[in-house]
Amino acid sequence: MKRVQFEHSPIPYLFIAPQIIIIVIFFLWPAAQAIYQSFLLEDAFGLSSQFVWFRNYTDTIFSDAWLQAAGFTLVFSALVTFLSLALALLLAVKANEVIQGASTYKTLLMWAYAIAPPVAGLMGNLMFNPLIGDLYAFMNTIGFDFDHKLDSVDAGFVVVLISVWKQVSVNFIFFLSGLQGIPKSVTEAATMDCKSSFRRFWTITFPLLAPTTFFLMVINITYAFFETFGIIDTTTQGAPGGATNTLVYKVFQDGFRGADIGGSSAQSVVLMVMVLALTVIQFRFIEKKVHY
Amino acid sequence: MSGVTLNSVRKTYPNGAEAIRGVDMQINSGELIVFVGPSGCGKSTLLRMVAGLESISDGQIKIGDRVINDVSPSERDVAMVFQNYALYPHMSVRGNMSYGLKNRKMPKDEIERRVNEAAAMLKIDQFLDRQPNQLSGGQRQRVAMGRAIVRNPQVFLFDEPLSNLDAKLRVQMRIEIKKLQRRMDVTSIYVTHDQTEAMTLADRLAVINEGRIEQMGAPMELYSDPKTLFVASFIGAPQINLLPVRYDGTQLSNGSLAFTGFADLPQDTDLVLGVRPDMLRHDPEGQFELRVDLVEQHGGENLVYGALLGARDAEGDDLEICLKGPQDLLPEMETVLRLGFDPSAAFVFRKDTGERLL
Numbered sequence: 001m002k003r004v005q006f007e008h009s010p011i012p013y014l015f016i017a018p019q020i021i022i023i024v025i026f027f028l029w030p031a032a033q034a035i036y037q038s039f040l041l042e043d044a045f046g047l048s049s050q051f052v053w054f055r056n057y058t059d060t061i062f063s064d065a066w067l068q069a070a071g072f073t074l075v076f077s078a079l080v081t082f083l084s085l086a087l088a089l090l091l092a093v094k095a096n097e098v099i100q101g102a103s104t105y106k107t108l109l110m111w112a113y114a115i116a117p118p119v120a121g122l123m124g125n126l127m128f129n130p131l132i133g134d135l136y137a138f139m140n141t142i143g144f145d146f147d148h149k150l151d152s153v154d155a156g157f158v159v160v161l162i163s164v165w166k167q168v169s170v171n172f173i174f175f176l177s178g179l180q181g182i183p184k185s186v187t188e189a190a191t192m193d194c195k196s197s198f199r200r201f202w203t204i205t206f207p208l209l210a211p212t213t214f215f216l217m218v219i220n221i222t223y224a225f226f227e228t229f230g231i232i233d234t235t236t237q238g239a240p241g242g243a244t245n246t247l248v249y250k251v252f253q254d255g256f257r258g259a260d261i262g263g264s265s266a267q268s269v270v271l272m273v274m275v276l277a278l279t280v281i282q283f284r285f286i287e288k289k290v291h292y
Numbered sequence: 293m294s295g296v297t298l299n300s301v302r303k304t305y306p307n308g309a310e311a312i313r314g315v316d317m318q319i320n321s322g323e324l325i326v327f328v329g330p331s332g333c334g335k336s337t338l339l340r341m342v343a344g345l346e347s348i349s350d351g352q353i354k355i356g357d358r359v360i361n362d363v364s365p366s367e368r369d370v371a372m373v374f375q376n377y378a379l380y381p382h383m384s385v386r387g388n389m390s391y392g393l394k395n396r397k398m399p400k401d402e403i404e405r406r407v408n409e410a411a412a413m414l415k416i417d418q419f420l421d422r423q424p425n426q427l428s429g430g431q432r433q434r435v436a437m438g439r440a441i442v443r444n445p446q447v448f449l450f451d452e453p454l455s456n457l458d459a460k461l462r463v464q465m466r467i468e469i470k471k472l473q474r475r476m477d478v479t480s481i482y483v484t485h486d487q488t489e490a491m492t493l494a495d496r497l498a499v500i501n502e503g504r505i506e507q508m509g510a511p512m513e514l515y516s517d518p519k520t521l522f523v524a525s526f527i528g529a530p531q532i533n534l535l536p537v538r539y540d541g542t543q544l545s546n547g548s549l550a551f552t553g554f555a556d557l558p559q560d561t562d563l564v565l566g567v568r569p570d571m572l573r574h575d576p577e578g579q580f581e582l583r584v585d586l587v588e589q590h591g592g593e594n595l596v597y598g599a600l601l602g603a604r605d606a607e608g609d610d611l612e613i614c615l616k617g618p619q620d621l622l623p624e625m626e627t628v629l630r631l632g633f634d635p636s637a638a639f640v641f642r643k644d645t646g647e648r649l650l
Contacts, residue, residue: 183376183378185374185375185376185378186378186379186380186381188343188345188365188372188374188378189372189374189378189379189380189439190380190391191344191345191365191366192343192344192345192365192366192370192371192372192392193366193391193392193395193439194366194391194392194395195364195366195367195395196395199395203391204380207382208381208382210382
C-alpha cells in the first residue's frame, strides 16, 4: 500500500522555534555545561582547570554535608508537599460548602498565590525576628524555647511553615476547581447511598479528585525541591550549621559562595538525575492508581 | 410497602423565591405517580424534597406513617435515578450497585445475591466488571436503575431518567420501567416534562404549575376532563387548539367566526375555546374553514396545520390550528378545508383565571 504523502511546510517548525530556543538556551545548554563542569576541578579564580573524572561526584556525594542536605530535602519536601496538599484540600472542601460570601472567602484564600517565594521568605523573616517578630514571641509565650537561629528543628519549622503557607493557595485553587468539577448529581447520589460524610469524602470525593491530587503532588514536589530556594535564602540561609540546606541551596552555596564550580556542578547533575527518577516513579507507579 | 403523603408542603428559598407553594398529595402504596409540568414549575424540587436533597420549608412529608422531614437522605429508604445517571465514575458497575449496600453494612453474600439478581433483571450481568465510561447511554441508565433496585427501597424516585437517551431507546426504557415497577410493586414518583412519557407511564398524573398542583388524576381523566386551561394545554400531543372567543348569549364568536351549541356562559369576560386536534373533523357542512399551511405525515395519521379563516389570535395575527386526520387526508398547500366539531366535546375556559366552564 502506498503511504499518503503530505507536503511538508516549514511553518510548523517556525511556530515551535521560540519554545525550542528557550529550552535550548535555558535548559539544555546549562545542563550540558553543568555536566562538563562536573568533571573539572577549577581553582578559585577560574584561571586553570583540570579534568578529574568522577572525583567531584565522590567527594560531594559521600560528604556529610551533602548527605545532611539530601536528608533535609527529603523530609522538607515530604512535609511541605503533604501539609500544603492536606491543608489546601481541607480549605477547598470547606470553601466549596460556603454559600454566603463564597467569592470573598475564595479570593482571600487565593491571595497568597500572588506572592513570590522570596517575598514570602522576607515576610516570614520579619514574623520570626527575635526582636519584633510576633510569631517568634508567640512561640516563646506558649512554652516553646523557640530559637530558629540556634535550633535546627525550629529552623526547619520556620522554612516549612513559610513554604507551606506560600503553596497552599495554589493547591487550593486547583482543589477547588477539581471539587467543582465533580458533578453535583454524583455527590447527591452518594448522599443517598452513604450517611457518613466522612466516609463519602474518602470513597467518592477523594478518588474523583485523584487526577488533581496527582498533578499537584508533582508540582508540589518540584516546588519543594527548587522554588523554595528563595524562601531559604531570605530566611535561614541554610543555618544553623547547614541544617536547613536543601540540595538546591547547597548547589548555590558551594558554587557561588564557595567558588567550587566543579563540586556544585556535580551536585546539580545528581539533583537532575534524582528529579528525573522521581518523575519517572511518579508517573509509573502512582499515576496507575489514578482514575481519570 | 407504603405510600407517600405530602401535607401542605412548601419550599421557600432564602432569597424569598417560592418554589413549592403548598402541595397536598396522597400516593398509594405501589402506585406510579408522574409529576409533569414545564421547566421551572417545581416538579424536580418537589421530588428532591422527598429524596431529602432539598430541605422542606413548611409542611410534612411522610413515607408510610413515618415523618421524614428531618431524616437524612440515606435513611429515608428511598432510591433515586438521576437524569444524567450520576454513576460513580471510578467504580465498576458492580461497585456502583453495591456501594449503597456496603455502607449499610449488609453481609457480603447478600450484596452479591442482590446485585446479581438486579443485573440479571436489567440484562447488565455481562457488564458487571466494566467501568461506567465503557458503557453506552442506555447501559448506564440500566446501571443507575440497578443501583436503585438493589436497595429494595420503599419508594423509587425518577428524575427525568430518560431525557438523555435517544428517541427509540427512550420508548424501550419507558416500557421497561413500567414493567419493572409493576413487577416490583414499589411506590414510585417519576418526574418528566415529556407529556407522552407522563401519559403512558402514570397510574396517576400530577400536573404542576408554578409550585402548585393544577390537577391530579388518571392520565385519561386529565386528557378528557381537564379542570384548567393549563392542564388542557399541557396534556395531549399535538397540543389542543385554543381559540380566544367572547360569548354573546347565543354563540361564541371570534372575528367573523361564530360557534353555536354553547349555553350558560358569562358574557362579560374573555373566554377560550379548546378543541383537541382529533375532535376536529373534515366536514363539508362544517362551521368554519382552514387554509392549509403544512401537512405532517406521521405514518398512521396526518397532522394538518393552517390558519382559521376569519379568526384572529390575541395579538391580531392569523390563528393557527391543527387537525388530526387519517393518512389519506392530504390537502394541497393554500387549499381551504371546511371543518366541524362536536360542541359538547369541546372545552370552554375563562381566560383570566384559566378555570374551565364547560
